[in-house]
Amino acid sequence: MTIDPKEISIPKFHSYLLGAVTPRPIALASTVDRDGNVNLSPFSFFNCFGTNPPVLIFAPSRRGRDNTTKHTHENVLEVPEVVIHIVSYPMVQQMSLASAEYPKGVNEFIKAGFTPIPASRVKPPRVGEAPVAFECKVIQIVPTGDQGGAGILLICEILFMHINDDVLDKEGLIDPFKLDVVGRLGSAWYCRVQGDSIFRVPKPLKELGIGFDQIPENIRNSKVLTGNDLGMLASIKALPVVPTLEESKLDITFQTAMMKGEEALHKLAHEYLLQGNIEQAWKILLA
Numbered sequence: 562m563t564i565d566p567k568e569i570s571i572p573k574f575h576s577y578l579l580g581a582v583t584p585r586p587i588a589l590a591s592t593v594d595r596d597g598n599v600n601l602s603p604f605s606f607f608n609c610f611g612t613n614p615p616v617l618i619f620a621p622s623r624r625g626r627d628n629t630t631k632h633t634h635e636n637v638l639e640v641p642e643v644v645i646h647i648v649s650y651p652m653v654q655q656m657s658l659a660s661a662e663y664p665k666g667v668n669e670f671i672k673a674g675f676t677p678i679p680a681s682r683v684k685p686p687r688v689g690e691a692p693v694a695f696e697c698k699v700i701q702i703v704p705t706g707d708q709g710g711a712g713i714l715l716i717c718e719i720l721f722m723h724i725n726d727d728v729l730d731k732e733g734l735i736d737p738f739k740l741d742v743v744g745r746l747g748s749a750w751y752c753r754v755q756g757d758s759i760f761r762v763p764k765p766l767k768e769l770g771i772g773f774d775q776i777p778e779n780i781r782n783s784k785v786l787t788g789n790d791l792g793m794l795a796s797i798k799a800l801p802v803v804p805t806l807e808e809s810k811l812d813i814t815f816q817t818a819m820m821k822g823e824e825a826l827h828k829l830a831h832e833y834l835l836q837g838n839i840e841q842a843w844k845i846l847l848a
Contacts, residue, residue, distance in 0.1 A: 584744025646691035
């Protein structure tokens with residue numbers, strides 16, 4: 562399938578776009594208008610864009626059906642401040658309730674059952690149930706268009722950050738298992754960053770990896786090894802020393818695989834790669 566955004570309806574392309582660009586973090590944003598009326602609403606067009614100064618950007622897009630703007634955007638035009646909260650699994654249903662389009666002036670803290678806590682540096686309150694909250698000033702508003710569905714980027718500088726101690730590990734860093742964050746997918750789907758969905762990918766070495774082009778052709782074209790396997794093999798800075806035949810004979814597992822042929826050796830190497838043992842995998846493949 563190939564799609565020209567100009568040749569299909571905006572809602573249709575919207576569904577493809579949000580179904581593909583996933584998972585998206587969710588900014589649960591609290592704002593106030595000039596009269597102090599509080600609004601709380603989630604947005605999944607959101608991410609961080611720098612640490613010096615620390616900047617978050619989220620986008621309350623223009624409504625596709627009637628090209629109107631959202632209360633969050635209207636509020637920051639009057640009071641350019643916002644508290645952005647990270648959404649965890651225990652609060653996802655309340656967050657969803659806060660996304661309902663209540664009339665202007667209705668306090669979604671009350672509707673969604675969230676606990677308002679006075680912020681330290683800005684006027685909007687923060688959500689007591691959120692594991693992380695960023696008090697921000699809105700430093701720039703950038704519309705990407707003037708038609709329905711166009712984004713309105715709210716560029717926010719972080720003034721103060723709150724982290725619930727319960728989501729920290731022994732080193733005082735945020736533990737992703739304890740944070741238990743949720744992400745937005747397409748349609749009504751969400752994902753939970755928990756369990757087997759959390760995994761480590763070692764950062765590339767300071768020295769350049771050998772790259773795919775330096776992997777021997779029979780290994781590169783393996784019917785067993787995956788793209789992830791080859792990526793790990795290509796990340797080392799130099800090929801390991803090939804073990805001698807006598808050294809190889811000491812490994813009964815290797816001997817068994819060798820008698821079965823190349824595919825069995827590649828399967829054995831794959832098992833070592835799943836354990837993160839790249840050097841041993843290479844020795845099996847090169848022996």
